[in-house]
Amino acid sequence: MRSIGIGIVGGGYMGKAHAVAMQAVAAVFETTLRPRLETICASSPASAEIYRNRYGFIRGTADWAELVNDPAVEAVVIASPQETHLEIARAALALGKPVLCEKPMGATASESAEMVALAEAAAVPAMVGYNYIRTPATQFARELLRDGVIGKAIWFRGEHTEDFFADPEEPATWRCTGRANGTMGDLAPHMINCALTMMGPISSLLAEIGTVYPQRPGPNGPVAVTNDDQAQIMCRFANGAMGHLLFSRVATGKKMGYAYEITGTKGAIRFDQEDQNALWLYQSEGPKGQRGFRKILSGPEHPDYLPFCQGPGHGTGYQDQIIIEAYHFLKAIETGTGTSPWPSFSDGLDVARVIEGAFISFNKQCWQAIAGCS
Numbered sequence: 001m002r003s004i005g006i007g008i009v010g011g012g013y014m015g016k017a018h019a020v021a022m023q024a025v026a027a028v029f030e031t032t033l034r035p036r037l038e039t040i041c042a043s044s045p046a047s048a049e050i051y052r053n054r055y056g057f058i059r060g061t062a063d064w065a066e067l068v069n070d071p072a073v074e075a076v077v078i079a080s081p082q083e084t085h086l087e088i089a090r091a092a093l094a095l096g097k098p099v100l101c102e103k104p105m106g107a108t109a110s111e112s113a114e115m116v117a118l119a120e121a122a123a124v125p126a127m128v129g130y131n132y133i134r135t136p137a138t139q140f141a142r143e144l145l146r147d148g149v150i151g152k153a154i155w156f157r158g159e160h161t162e163d164f165f166a167d168p169e170e171p172a173t174w175r176c177t178g179r180a181n182g183t184m185g186d187l188a189p190h191m192i193n194c195a196l197t198m199m200g201p202i203s204s205l206l207a208e209i210g211t212v213y214p215q216r217p218g219p220n221g222p223v224a225v226t227n228d229d230q231a232q233i234m235c236r237f238a239n240g241a242m243g244h245l246l247f248s249r250v251a252t253g254k255k256m257g258y259a260y261e262i263t264g265t266k267g268a269i270r271f272d273q274e275d276q277n278a279l280w281l282y283q284s285e286g287p288k289g290q291r292g293f294r295k296i297l298s299g300p301e302h303p304d305y306l307p308f309c310q311g312p313g314h315g316t317g318y319q320d321q322i323i324i325e326a327y328h329f330l331k332a333i334e335t336g337t338g339t340s341p342w343p344s345f346s347d348g349l350d351v352a353r354v355i356e357g358a359f360i361s362f363n364k365q366c367w368q369a370i371a372g373c374s
Helices: 013-030 043-057 064-071 082-094 109-122 137-145 188-199 318-335 345-364
Strands: 002-009 033-041 057-060 075-078 099-102 127-129 154-160 202-212 213-218 221-224 230-237 242-248 257-264 267-272 277-285 295-296
Touching: 013 033, 013 043, 013 075, 013 127, 033 043, 033 064, 033 213, 043 057, 057 064, 057 137, 057 242, 057 345, 064 188, 075 082, 082 099, 082 318, 099 213, 109 127, 127 345, 137 188, 137 257, 137 267, 137 277, 137 295, 154 188, 154 230, 188 202, 188 230, 188 242, 188 257, 188 345, 202 345
Parallel strands: 002 033, 002 075, 033 057, 075 099, 099 127, 154 242
Antiparallel strands: 154 257, 202 230, 213 221, 230 242, 257 267, 267 277, 277 295
């Protein structure tokens, strides 16, 4: 076992999650590489020092370039605002340092495309942090589809719905301005990534995007909301299947409504992130009167579960998803093949193209073909 110096840009919610994951991953998965928390970067020297001390880093800085250029930092985790991702990734990849970037990669599809090209030229692992696709239950669902357990998949319905802005009196925050901070930039990428992972490329779509509450209370009076509260996409996948995707931050009662249903010619699959350790499977076999969905609890037989617990039904949680991410990131670095772990930067670009296509569709009020879909 050898150590590897980790630098994390961003010390907030996701910065903490990645710091905890890097501290735990070697013990959970018994990785050959043992992360060493080298440098944490935050928005000010004071906050950097707070995060350094709180999370156990050796150094703190307010300059991400200092972190990236530090020889002791051998791999970079980008957990800063979306508009900073390209510049940081460009610098890290130019030095041949592997990058784990929080979703949804670049601020635009063109930025994401540049990040893919940079990663390919550097030939080092470059991974996007789509953590919800990492649950053992959802990884198991992917295996069921691959093995044809429910036949040919003909329909996908997915949603990522939450209610943190369902109350119109909820005060305005940074989430109220900028396209990247709206529902299409914040929640939608996770479920789009899920749809692409399960069903393959989206060839065309029709989108509706809207703002339910055009203003929110602010410290000095009403504040205009300049981005979207909810959206929906009707789509056709390249394999011929149909789909519908829903995203909302004003979905009253939904706390973590990352859920999907997949209909196949011989069965169906259901999943809900609020019950993330269970997968529902229907198979069209046996007497019709005895058919029905059965609940399968996550257990040691399912991907990436056993390192956490030997007992089925005990379950994994949100932080465990980030630990699983860290494991696959380190595994790719360890193998040294230059192959990026899934979800790769290319997977992130596919999501960005769907989001861009959705905005074009909405603005033109018509079906839109998705660039790059073969």
